Amino acid sequence: MFREKLQNIYQLGCKELWSLWRDPIMLVLILYTFTISVYTAATALPDGLSKAPIAIVDEDHSILSERISSAFFPPYFVAQSTELNAMDSGMDAGQFTFALNIPVDFQKDLLAGNPATVQVNVDATRMSQALSGAGYIQQIVLSEVNEYIQGHRQATALPVELELRARFNPTLNSQWFGSVMQIINNVAMLSIILTGAALIREREHGTIEHLMVMPVTVFEIMLAKVWSMSLVVIIAAFVGLKVVVQGALHVPIDGSLLLFFLGALLTLFATTSMGIYMATISKSMPQFGLLMMLVLIPMQMLSGGLTPRESMPEFVQQVMLVAPTTHFVSLAQAILYRNAGFDVVWPSFLCLIAIASVFFYVAWKRFKDTIHTMA
CATH class of the missing domain: 3.40.1710.10 (abc type-2 transporter like domain)
Structure with missing residues (x-):
C-alpha cells in the first residue's frame, strides 16, 4: 500500500512536470526569474554616487x-x-x-x-x-x-584613529547583496506561482475531474504538486547561483550550498502549500495574480531581505515570524554571506519545519474540502 502511494505521488509529479514543459510561458518565466531578473536586480542597485x-x-x-x-x-x-x-x-x-x-x-x-x-x-x-x-x-x-x-593640504593627526573593517563584503559591493537576495526572493515567488497556476490550469482544463475518479487521494495529488514544483525551483535557483551570481557577477559564496538548499526545500514545502491554498480560493488566474500580490509583496518587504527586521515596528516583527520567508532570509544570509553552519541556523530550520507543517495541513484541508464540493 505504501509503495503504491509513493508510485502515485511520483507519477502525478511527473505529470506536473510534463504539463509545465508544454507551457512555454511558464518556462520563459522560470528562465527570466533566475537569470535576467537576478542580473538586473544586482546591477541596478546604486553602488554609490555616480555622475x-x-x-x-x-x-x-x-x-x-x-x-x-x-x-x-x-x-x-x-x-x-x-x-x-x-x-x-x-x-x-x-x-x-x-x-x-x-x-x-x-x-x-x-x-x-x-x-x-x-x-x-x-x-x-x-x-x-x-x-x-x-x-x-x-x-x-x-x-x-x-x-x-x-595654506596646505596636510591632514591633521588625530589622537584616535578609526580602523574600519567590513566583514563578509570587504569592498562594500552592492552586487553581492542584490544578486543573492534576488535569488532568495524568487524562490518564494516562483514556487507560489507554479503550484497555484498548476492547480488553476487543471481546473480550467477540466483535468481535475479526471483526478477525482482515479484511485488517488487528495494528499497524494497535493504532495505530487509540491515535490515537482519544488524540484523545478531548486534546479532553477542552483543554475541562477552558479551561472549568474558566481559566473556572470563573480560574487563569492563561501557558505554550504547543500545547507542552503536544505533550507530552501523546507521553505518550498511551505510556499508551495501557500500556492495551493491561494489557488483553491481563486476562481481564475487573474484573481490568483491579484491575491498573490497581496501576499507576496508584504512577505518580501517585511521578511528582512530589503530592510533589517530590527528597524521595523515591534508588532510587524512579531507578525512576520509566521511567514516562512522571514526564517529563510535569516538562514540564507547567515549561510551564504557569513558561512554559518547548522549549529547557527538550526532555530530557523526548526521554525520552517513547524510553519511548513501547519501550512501544508491547512492547504490540504482546504484542497480536500474544495474537491468534495466539486464532487
Whole structure:
C-alpha cells in the first residue's frame, strides 16, 4: 500500500512536470526569474554616487571659489557652470540634481573672519543621489575651505584613529547583496506561482475531474504538486547561483550550498502549500495574480531581505515570524554571506519545519474540502 502511494505521488509529479514543459510561458518565466531578473536586480542597485549632475553658480570669481568649483569631477559629479537666474529653472526642469551657489565676497568674508554661507539646492525627488550627494558636497566644500585657510593640504593627526573593517563584503559591493537576495526572493515567488497556476490550469482544463475518479487521494495529488514544483525551483535557483551570481557577477559564496538548499526545500514545502491554498480560493488566474500580490509583496518587504527586521515596528516583527520567508532570509544570509553552519541556523530550520507543517495541513484541508464540493 505504501509503495503504491509513493508510485502515485511520483507519477502525478511527473505529470506536473510534463504539463509545465508544454507551457512555454511558464518556462520563459522560470528562465527570466533566475537569470535576467537576478542580473538586473544586482546591477541596478546604486553602488554609490555616480555622475550626479551639479550646477555651480560662482558669483565670487575668486581663487577659493574656483578651487571649490574644480573639486567636483567624475565619477561622482558632472559639474557645469550656470548663471543665478538659470539655477531655479534648471532644477525645475530636472537638468541637474544639485545646485551650488557661491555668493559674492565669499573669500573676502572668510579671510576677514566674517560669517560666510554657501547655498546648496538638492532635488530630493532623486532619492538615490540626494542624501549621499549632499554629504559629499558638504565634505568637498569644507575640505577646500579648510585647506585654503590653512595654506596646505596636510591632514591633521588625530589622537584616535578609526580602523574600519567590513566583514563578509570587504569592498562594500552592492552586487553581492542584490544578486543573492534576488535569488532568495524568487524562490518564494516562483514556487507560489507554479503550484497555484498548476492547480488553476487543471481546473480550467477540466483535468481535475479526471483526478477525482482515479484511485488517488487528495494528499497524494497535493504532495505530487509540491515535490515537482519544488524540484523545478531548486534546479532553477542552483543554475541562477552558479551561472549568474558566481559566473556572470563573480560574487563569492563561501557558505554550504547543500545547507542552503536544505533550507530552501523546507521553505518550498511551505510556499508551495501557500500556492495551493491561494489557488483553491481563486476562481481564475487573474484573481490568483491579484491575491498573490497581496501576499507576496508584504512577505518580501517585511521578511528582512530589503530592510533589517530590527528597524521595523515591534508588532510587524512579531507578525512576520509566521511567514516562512522571514526564517529563510535569516538562514540564507547567515549561510551564504557569513558561512554559518547548522549549529547557527538550526532555530530557523526548526521554525520552517513547524510553519511548513501547519501550512501544508491547512492547504490540504482546504484542497480536500474544495474537491468534495466539486464532487
